[in-house]
Amino acid sequence: MIEKQIRLELSGKLTSEILYAAAFIHPAVRDVSVEGSQWRFQLDGEVDAGLLERGLKKLSERFEIASDFAIDxxxxxxxxxxxxxxxxxxxxxxxxxxxxxxxxxxxxxxxxxxxxxxxxxxxxxxxxxxxxxxxxxxxxxxxxxxxxxxxxxxxxPEHLHYLVHLIQDLDELDAFAAKAKEEKDRVALDGAAFGQAELVHNxxxxxxxxxxxxxxxxxxxxxxxxxxxxxxxxxxxxxxxxxxxxxxxxxxxxxxxxxxxxxxxxxxxxxxxxxxxxxxxxxxxxxxxxxxxxxxxxxxxxxxxxxxxxxxxxxxxxxxxxxxxxxxxxxxxxxxxxxxxxxxxxxxxxxxxxxxxxxxxxxxxxxxxxxxxxxxxxxxxxxxxxxxxxxxxxxx
Missing domain, CATH: 3.30.930.10 (Bira Bifunctional Protein; Domain 2)
Incomplete structure (x- = not known):
């Protein structure tokens, strides 16, 4: 696991919203925490610190209005x-x-x-x-x-879980089944073998x-x-x-x-x-x-x-x-x-x-x-x- 630290002053009222959304800055993000102005990212791969900082700033601008919301x-x-x-x-x-x-x-x-x-x-x-x-x-x-x-x-858009199926093609189905026999629980998905998604989990x-x-x-x-x-x-x-x-x-x-x-x-x-x-x-x-x-x-x-x-x-x-x-x-x-x-x-x-x-x-x-x-x-x-x-x- 790789740790990256970003120093960035943000409104304390926005911390909860930004902590949640920061998990979507990059697929490698596995955890985000903050103490004062110090943001810590736990990553399962290398990610440019500049990308993380730009993501935090973008989210801060997006949620800035929330600092005015009453929560009584x-x-x-x-x-x-x-x-x-x-x-x-x-x-x-x-x-x-x-x-x-x-x-x-x-x-x-x-x-x-x-x-x-x-x-x-x-x-x-x-x-x-x-x-x-x-x-x-x-x-x-x-x-x-x-x-x-x-x-x-x-x-x-971050919540979506699409439902897709393998295309109706005998060669593609046979190839997928053969691959599954070899890889079992590690079957890699090939996007080309899937049809158009018409359904999504509600x-x-x-x-x-x-x-x-x-x-x-x-x-x-x-x-x-x-x-x-x-x-x-x-x-x-x-x-x-x-x-x-x-x-x-x-x-x-x-x-x-x-x-x-x-x-x-x-x-x-x-x-x-x-x-x-x-x-x-x-x-x-x-x-x-x-x-x-x-x-x-x-x-x-x-x-x-x-x-x-x-x-x-x-x-x-x-x-x-x-x-x-x-x-x-x-x-x-x-x-x-x-x-x-x-x-x-x-x-x-x-x-x-x-x-x-x-x-x-x-x-x-x-x-x-x-x-x-x-x-x-x-x-x-x-x-x-x-x-x-x-x-x-x-x-x-």
């Missing part, structure tokens, strides 16, 4: 003084309940696997049911054309809700719920706790009159606070913005902040300073209605959503409270035991 929490549930320094982190890092098979890609076993299933049912009961949400089932991948209409490519569940209604009319205020496995490539950032390549996202999507969407937002924030307090999910609810990666950041992030379009609940993770976002409440205005030509009988169609990262919630709960159910907060333990006694929760 709507409400805070403080981690108790005297709480375990590392909580249940050791239970998650021993390779038993969570086994990493690739950066950001995990195999989950009890108690995490059961907790993931319980949380999804609890979200249905606590959020989807009160809103009268109707369940739909979506694929885990989505056509490139649909994601293009959502402008995801221009805002979050980065957010709600895109299917809009794409499947393209060109249609939404006659009444509507709530839809669905869960899919989402993919987001995050380079060296997958080493961070809860930064997953693949994860389950349960969403409740709202479509309808602007007043309906705003009312659902108000009620959503109330239900989020109720959940956090009932289960003692220590953290804070804060106004936020999407991490637009490209030059879109300035215009789109400022718009989201000014219009209070995004709130996140960020849970405290014992043993680390940075909190982990586990759910968000989002307003989209007419963005997706216009993109997918959706309309109401009269007036503009607005959309919004509630999004829950199920594995992140499970990992954060165990990080705070451990794997011993007897030590869990009373309400959380009671609901979990009730679900377990029903062999997987209520049928809807």
């Amino acid at each position: 929490p709507v409400f805070t549930l403080e981690f108790p003084e005297g709480g375990a320094k590392n909580g249940g982190r050791e239970d998650l890092e021993n390779g038993i309940a969570v086994q990493e098979i690739h950066p950001g890609l995990n195999v989950y076993r009890d108690p995490v696997s059961s907790l993931v299933r319980f949380l999804d049912q609890a979200i249905l009961d606590r959020f989807a049911a009160p809103f009268g949400a109707v369940e739909e089932t979506y694929p885990n991948c989505i056509p490139v054309s649909a994601l293009g209409l959502a402008e995801h490519f221009s805002s979050f 980065p957010s569940t709600c895109y299917h809700c809009y794409a499947s209604r393209r060109g249609g009319q939404v006659d009444a205020n509507t709530a839809i719920t669905a869960i899919t496995k989402c993919h987001r490539f995050e380079a060296a950032n997958h080493k961070e706790f809860g930064r997953l390549l693949e994860f389950s996202m349960r969403e409740i999507v709202f479509l309808g009159h602007p007043d309906y969407i705003r009312d659902r937002r108000i009620e959503s924030l109330r239900l989020i606070q109720e959940l956090a307090e009932d289960w003692r999910m220590f953290g804070e609810l804060v106004q936020s913005n999407d991490p637009f990666f490209t030059t879109d950041f300035s215009a789109k992030a400022v718009h989201q902040q000014r219009m209070a379009m995004k709130f996140e609940y960020r849970m405290t993770i014992p043993g680390q300073e940075k909190k982990l976002s586990v759910l968000s409440s989002n307003l989209h205005g007419v963005t997706f209605a216009k993109a997918f030509s959706m309309k109401r009988p009269k007036g503009p169609l607005h959309t919004g959503c509630l999004a829950f990262g199920i594995e992140r919630m499970a990992l954060s709960i165990i990080a705070q409270h451990g794997v011993d159910l007897n030590a869990w907060p009373e309400n959380l333990a009671a609901e979990y035991h009730s679900w377990k006694s029903c062999r997987g929760g209520k049928n809807r």
Whole structure:
């Protein structure tokens, strides 16, 4: 491993955004850290220091506007003084309940696997049911054309995981199979042998809700719920706790009159606070913005902040300073209605959503409270035991 150090004075308020994005400056970057004005890059190959410095400056200019964003929490549930320094982190890092098979890609076993299933049912009961949400089932991948209409490519290109297949050519297929026999798990991919990518792993569940209604009319205020496995490539950032390549996202999507969407937002924030307090999910609810990666950041992030379009609940993770976002409440205005030509009988169609990262919630709960159910907060333990006694929760 090669270490390169770059001395560069940047605004302290931008450190988090730049640390994340710096992992994308070059493919050889394996870790980035900063202390004061000293930036350290861990690299698995030689990279020119000038390229690293130019990358940092470019990111600083891109995210400069974020230094003006307010981050005062709507409400805070403080981690108790005297709480375990590392909580249940050791239970998650021993390779038993969570086994990493690739950066950001995990195999989950009890108690995490059961907790993931319980949380999804609890979200249905606590959020989807009160809103009268109707369940739909979506694929885990989505056509490139649909994601293009959502402008995801221009805002979050770093996340994309394309799906490709070998071309329909007998000679190419035979050559690949012969090579695979020799190289087994080291088969090198030849780009020429692959066809055009028409599908991409879906980065957010709600895109299917809009794409499947393209060109249609939404006659009444509507709530839809669905869960899919989402993919987001995050380079060296997958080493961070809860930064997953693949994860389950349960969403409740709202479509309808602007007043309906705003009312659902108000009620959503109330239900989020109720959940956090009932289960003692220590953290804070804060106004936020999407991490637009490209030059879109300035215009789109400022718009989201000014219009209070995004709130996140960020849970405290014992043993680390940075909190982990586990759910968000989002307003989209007419963005997706216009993109997918959706309309109401009269007036503009607005959309919004509630999004829950199920594995992140499970990992954060165990990080705070451990794997011993007897030590869990009373309400959380009671609901979990009730679900377990029903062999997987209520049928809807």
